[in-house]
Amino acid sequence: MPKKKPLLYPVVFMVLITAFFTFLLAFINESTIDEIERQEDLRLQRSILYVFDIPYDETNDNEVTYTYQANITTESRQGRTLYIYEKDDTIKGYAFEFSGSGLWGTITGHLALAPSFDELLGVNFIAHSETPGLGGRIDELVYKDQFRGIVPNATSEAIVYRPADGGNVDAITGATLTSKSVKNMINVFIPEINAFAREEGLYERN
Amino acid sequence: MSEIKKVFSEGMWKDNPVFRQILGICSSLAVTNLLINSFVMGIGLCFVTGFSSFTVSLLRHHTPKHIRMMVQTLIISAYVIMLDIFLKAYYPSMSKALGPYVGLIITNCIIMGRCEAFAQHNKPLISFFDGISMGLGYTVVLLFIAFFRELLGFGSLFGIQILGEGWVNWTLMIMPPGAFFMLGIVIWIAKNIFPNQEEAEKGGAKA
Numbered sequence: 001m002p003k004k005k006p007l008l009y010p011v012v013f014m015v016l017i018t019a020f021f022t023f024l025l026a027f028i029n030e031s032t033i034d035e036i037e038r039q040e041d042l043r044l045q046r047s048i049l050y051v052f053d054i055p056y057d058e059t060n061d062n063e064v065t066y067t068y069q070a071n072i073t074t075e076s077r078q079g080r081t082l083y084i085y086e087k088d089d090t091i092k093g094y095a096f097e098f099s100g101s102g103l104w105g106t107i108t109g110h111l112a113l114a115p116s117f118d119e120l121l122g123v124n125f126i127a128h129s130e131t132p133g134l135g136g137r138i139d140e141l142v143y144k145d146q147f148r149g150i151v152p153n154a155t156s157e158a159i160v161y162r163p164a165d166g167g168n169v170d171a172i173t174g175a176t177l178t179s180k181s182v183k184n185m186i187n188v189f190i191p192e193i194n195a196f197a198r199e200e201g202l203y204e205r206n
Numbered sequence: 207m208s209e210i211k212k213v214f215s216e217g218m219w220k221d222n223p224v225f226r227q228i229l230g231i232c233s234s235l236a237v238t239n240l241l242i243n244s245f246v247m248g249i250g251l252c253f254v255t256g257f258s259s260f261t262v263s264l265l266r267h268h269t270p271k272h273i274r275m276m277v278q279t280l281i282i283s284a285y286v287i288m289l290d291i292f293l294k295a296y297y298p299s300m301s302k303a304l305g306p307y308v309g310l311i312i313t314n315c316i317i318m319g320r321c322e323a324f325a326q327h328n329k330p331l332i333s334f335f336d337g338i339s340m341g342l343g344y345t346v347v348l349l350f351i352a353f354f355r356e357l358l359g360f361g362s363l364f365g366i367q368i369l370g371e372g373w374v375n376w377t378l379m380i381m382p383p384g385a386f387f388m389l390g391i392v393i394w395i396a397k398n399i400f401p402n403q404e405e406a407e408k409g410g411a412k413a
Contacts, residue, residue, distance in 0.1 A: 010270040017265070017277060021284040028291055035295040043298065129305075134381070174377075 041065075043126065048072055051095050051112035051122035052085045053148065077200050083110075091115045094202065096193055100185035103177045105129035107138075111189060117197050120158065123147040123186065135178030143172060147186075157187040210335055217339025224347040224389075225396040229315040233307050234348050235385040241364045244352035246300050248345025250293075250308065252338050254285045255317045259325040259337035261285075266326055278321045279312075286312045316340055351388045355379045 042061055045068040049056050054071055057063040075082040083095035095112040107128040112121035123144055130136045137143060146169045152158035153166075161171045161183060171179035197203060223229045230251075237243045261281045262269075269277050290308045293301040301308065311317070320340050325333040356362060359380030361369035378384050 006270070010273045013268065013270060014273060014276065014280075018280060021280060025284055025287055025291075028288055032291050032295040036291070039295065039298040131381075 045072075047110050047124045047126050048083050048095055048112075050124045050144075051110045052093055053122055054085070078196065080196065083112075085112070093121050094197075095121075096189075098185060098189045100181065100188070102128055102130055102181045103135055103175075104131070107181065107185065111186065111193075113190075113193065115202075117194055117203065118151060120147055120150040120152065120190075130175070130178045135172070135175040137172050137175065138178060138182060143170075146170060152190050157183075158190045159183045159186050209332060213332060213336045214339045217336065217341075217343040218346065219343070221340075222343040222347065222396075223316040223319070223340050224344055225393045227316075227319065228393070229319055230344055231389065233310060233314055234344070234351065235382060235389060236307050237304060238348055238352040238385055238388070239355050239359060239380040240303070241349060241352045241356050243300070243303055244348040245345070246293075246297070247304060247307065248341065248348050250289050251311060251314065251316070251344055252341030253289060254282065254311055254314075255320055255337035255341045256334050257285050257337070258282045258317050259320050260330050260334035262321045263325040263328060263330040263333035274326070275318075278318060282317050282321070283312045316344060347392060351385065351392060354388055355384055359384065 042064055045064055046056075046058075049064070049068055049071075052071070054067060056067040071085055071087060073084045073086060075084065081097060085092040085095070093112050093114050094117075095110050097108065098111050099106055099108040101107070105128065107125055107130070109123060109125035109127075111123050113119065114121055125138050125144070128136070128138065130138060147159075150158060150168050156166065159169055159182075160167045161169055161179065169183075171183075217223075221227060224231070224234055233247065233251075237247045258278070258281050262278055265277065286309065289311070290301070293304070293308060317337075320333075320337055324336045328336070353363065356364075357368065358376040359378075361367060361373040361375060376384075379388075
């Protein structure tokens with residue numbers, strides 16, 4: 001007769017070892033949670049500063065936070081966070097978070113508009129899962145910087161890729177689908193934000 | 207001491223996880239487009255293999271044989287999560303660049319392979335060392351592949367531009383196919399220029 005495998009010992013062993021590692025991980029998690037949050041905040045602050053084209057010292061974390069706090073205030077309206085860039089008591093622009101589906105997953109980013117909502121100040125992407133070297137190149141300044149200073153036309157779409165008539169942005173070669181997704185996302189988002197601004201009376205604040 | 211030497215040479219060369227055992231290929235294809243990514247990934251893997259092997263070996267007399275895989279997976283994932291938290295807190299840009307591949311170290315066959323093949327039967331300290339050597343062997347191959355991919359694909363090394371303005375980036379090298387070509391070449395060189403002695407004695411490997 002084959003020897004019967006012990007039943008209780010493996011269960012107790014597994015429970016003990018699981019408990020040990022769970023406590024260890026919980027402890028590590030608890031002790032680093034503030035640092036991780038700080039890093040997340042920094043990422044957001046860098047992105048907002050970038051879309052408003054506010055110069056900051058990239059290497060110094062405290063400097064980033066300081067510049068951010070000196071220029072940006074936030075408001076929450078209709079569940080949307082509004083980042084307001086104020087300088088010398090005049091509003092220089094509004095930034096919003098936007099997201100939409102890219103080729104492989106959700107693309108999230110920030111978009112800044114002038115206070116009159118008729119000019120795009122800048123676009124930045126904070127999270128995406130596009131192919132590195134292809135669609136992933138939306139992170140490159142060469143692509144992102146093109147969105148600065150675009151004046152959306154009321155009758156047509158805001159972003160039009162060259163070489164089409166009235167084109168204002170170059171798409172990324174080899175990443176047609178990602179480029180299209182970004183274009184559609186922004187073209188849908190700008191009218192949406194205009195409607196939001198009208199409802200909230202943001203136009204009158206200028 | 208000689209044991210340590212033997213373990214080290216096996217990890218680095220004779221039993222190199224990537225081009226001898228063909229383990230951990232998935233991540234070596236994924237993160238080798240930049241040297242710095244490969245470097246951090248390699249260090250991370252050294253940490254996880256070393257400590258997983260150490261812990262598995264420490265518990266080897268107490269672990270019931272039929273649930274050992276479960277125990278190993280648990281130990282490995284605990285160390286991987288530690289690494290992930292560490293990168294998120296202190297090296298966020300790298301955490302973002304490596305993305306899901308840090309978490310996927312859990313599935314890296316090198317770690318489980320070493321736990322099963324070595325740590326189950328050896329003392330903790332030498333197992334720890336075995337894990338580290340295997341991790342280093344992996345790192346060296348990764349760096350070798352990344353060296354060519356970054357140089358040809360971006361014209362830079364560790365982010366510092368090496369090739370001048372006239373260099374046209376060879377985009378294929380930083381895309382997945384570039385990794386396949388490079389890895390194939392590495393395995394081919396390793397197999398041909400430095401034939402395995404045992405295989406040579408047997409008169410060539412059987413397929």
